[in-house]
Amino acid sequence: MAAKPFSLGYIGVGLMGGPMSQRLAKLGWEVTAYDIAPERLRVAHAAGIKVAASPAEAARAGEVVRLNLPTNDAVIDAVFGERGVAAAVSAKQLVADFSTIPVDECRRHAKRLMEQTGCRWVDLPVSGGPPASAAGSLTVMAGGEEADLERLAPLLRDISARCTRMGPLGSGLGAKMINQIIVGVGHAMYAEAVGLCAKAGIDAARIPECLAGGYADSNLLKAYWPRMVEQDFAPRGYLRQLLKDLEMVNAWAGSLKAPLPQLAQALSLLRLAASHGYAELDSSAIVKVYKP
Numbered sequence: 001m002a003a004k005p006f007s008l009g010y011i012g013v014g015l016m017g018g019p020m021s022q023r024l025a026k027l028g029w030e031v032t033a034y035d036i037a038p039e040r041l042r043v044a045h046a047a048g049i050k051v052a053a054s055p056a057e058a059a060r061a062g063e064v065v066r067l068n069l070p071t072n073d074a075v076i077d078a079v080f081g082e083r084g085v086a087a088a089v090s091a092k093q094l095v096a097d098f099s100t101i102p103v104d105e106c107r108r109h110a111k112r113l114m115e116q117t118g119c120r121w122v123d124l125p126v127s128g129g130p131p132a133s134a135a136g137s138l139t140v141m142a143g144g145e146e147a148d149l150e151r152l153a154p155l156l157r158d159i160s161a162r163c164t165r166m167g168p169l170g171s172g173l174g175a176k177m178i179n180q181i182i183v184g185v186g187h188a189m190y191a192e193a194v195g196l197c198a199k200a201g202i203d204a205a206r207i208p209e210c211l212a213g214g215y216a217d218s219n220l221l222k223a224y225w226p227r228m229v230e231q232d233f234a235p236r237g238y239l240r241q242l243l244k245d246l247e248m249v250n251a252w253a254g255s256l257k258a259p260l261p262q263l264a265q266a267l268s269l270l271r272l273a274a275s276h277g278y279a280e281l282d283s284s285a286i287v288k289v290y291k292p
Helices: 017-026 038-046 055-060 072-080 103-117 129-135 146-151 153-159 171-200 204-211 219-230 239-255 261-278 283-289
Strands: 008-011 031-034 064-067 094-097 120-123 138-143 160-167
Touching: 008 017, 008 055, 017 031, 017 038, 017 129, 017 153, 031 038, 031 055, 064 072, 072 103, 094 103, 103 120, 103 171, 120 138, 120 146, 120 171, 129 138, 138 153, 138 171, 146 153, 146 160, 153 160, 160 171, 171 204, 171 219, 171 239, 171 261, 171 283, 204 219, 219 283, 239 261, 239 283, 261 283
Parallel strands: 008 031, 008 064, 064 094, 094 120, 138 160
Antiparallel strands: none
């Protein structure tokens, strides 16, 4: 196996970062991981990944520092908190952030890190969920300097089927916001349609087969419709996470004075689902609002 061109400090080995880091270790990347959850680090260690006691320790071990974190607050804590990334990195390193956080916050973090350490930052939010993370078939939406993304090209080839540079820093996250509008409104639409099938006596399980190849067919339909019909809510992506992302999109659109009434409706359904106790289930559990 050919040697990989740089080492990785990996912060966040949960639902997405866990399978991705394990894949990279199997492909021969030198990975040192940190996570706030000890159980996740035990799983990582069992998969042959070195583990660190803090974000700073993981960052010292990697020429590229990868973040795979669930919220903006988690990014702030990991990078600028006590024993954080900012205490360890230098201008020779690069932060590659795969988290989904607000566009303006990403730019603010990058500016702060550059001023403190000289280390640059790129945003690389992804789509595809844990199965694509494990298979290396993610879709990556990239924002940052071309030279930095070129440096990351060997890594991106090993984790994704497609990577598109959308422009300067923050542009990848802008594209992810658009992705989340489509995914979030799609969840609400499918939940409504599954509920209607139940009321009308239509065999909902056969709908993907029936619609295959037509205009209503999509990867989203193939992934989420069967989960809704089968009431299979083991989390591949938490409902709370989709709700968090759509709240973020809604705030971003508001700052741009862009009304999004369909997003508002999807948000109201996700909030209702969360209030009923479904936040820790798969995002497809939104259907329980229509089909308890």
